[in-house]
Amino acid sequence: NAHGGVTQFGYPISNFELQDERIVQYFQRARFEWHPEHARGERVELTDLGSRYFRVHSEAPGRLLNNGDIPQTILSxxxxxxxxxxxxxxxxxxxxxxxxxxxxxxxxxxxxxxxxxxxxxxxxxxxxxxxxxxxxxxxxxxxxxxxxxxxxxxxxxxxxxxxxxxxxxxxxxxx
CATH class of the missing domain: 2.60.40.1930 (Macroglobulin (MG2) domain)
Structure with a gap:
């Protein structure tokens, strides 16, 4: 719940699955990936579905913003x-x-x-x-x-x- 929980991501709509050599699970409004190579407490990541959509649908990469174009809002x-x-x-x-x-x-x-x-x-x-x-x-x-x-x-x-x-x-x- 500290990161949004059900309110932000919805309920699980799938069991754990293996996709692209990653364990993933789908929720009503999100997909999470397991990254065992990351430090404890940082192993679950929200999938970057936007970039993934662009790649799968062969969208023009020039339409994507560079990460440097997105401001970093620091709250804590x-x-x-x-x-x-x-x-x-x-x-x-x-x-x-x-x-x-x-x-x-x-x-x-x-x-x-x-x-x-x-x-x-x-x-x-x-x-x-x-x-x-x-x-x-x-x-x-x-x-x-x-x-x-x-x-x-x-x-x-x-x-x-x-x-x-x-x-x-x-x-x-x-x-």
């Missing part, structure tokens, strides 16, 4: 954060990667990302990524750290685009 942000290494020494360098997407799981370029690093001692350091997210919604930051004791280094992330903001976090262990 979602961020994912990853560390380069899960376990590090008491001092060294670490790289953090952040991926920012919108409500449709489309990359959000030009988002500003800020990181707050909290060492096991409680000491905090706030870092702003020098670059904005790129065309894939990705930005990375490499930083040095030194901890006097082993434990968890908590990384809090804030991504901002226009008036939208999202937070996430990750950690790595130092020993």
């Amino acid at each position: 942000l979602h961020a994912s954060v990853f560390t380069e290494e899960a376990v590090k020494g008491l001092e060294g360098e670490q790289t953090i990667y952040v991926l920012v997407k919108d409500q449709s799981r489309q990359a959000v370029p030009s988002a500003q990302v800020t990181f707050t690093v909290q060492l096991p001692t409680g000491v905090q350091q706030t870092l702003k990524a020098k670059d904005l997210t790129d065309g894939t919604g990705m930005v990375a930051i490499r930083f040095t750290y030194k901890s006097d004791k082993p434990g968890i280094v908590l990384i809090r992330v804030e991504a901002v685009y226009d008036s939208y903001k999202t937070h996430t976090r990750t950690f790595f262990r130092v020993r």
Whole structure:
């Protein structure tokens, strides 16, 4: 229901079927495809029936809009954060990667990302990524750290685009 549910897509009108080497299911107003190669939570996609219709009926490709002609309306942000290494020494360098997407799981370029690093001692350091997210919604930051004791280094992330903001976090262990 978070994505429209019955109101938007209607009820199923077919069982699962194998078409074009994909598992698909038809609904009253949609067709969904299973993509096992995608990340968990992103494996079901709405079929692009418009482009498919153009191909099947040999319509003039010039009549299709380029994806760049369709404005991206951002209504909310979602961020994912990853560390380069899960376990590090008491001092060294670490790289953090952040991926920012919108409500449709489309990359959000030009988002500003800020990181707050909290060492096991409680000491905090706030870092702003020098670059904005790129065309894939990705930005990375490499930083040095030194901890006097082993434990968890908590990384809090804030991504901002226009008036939208999202937070996430990750950690790595130092020993």
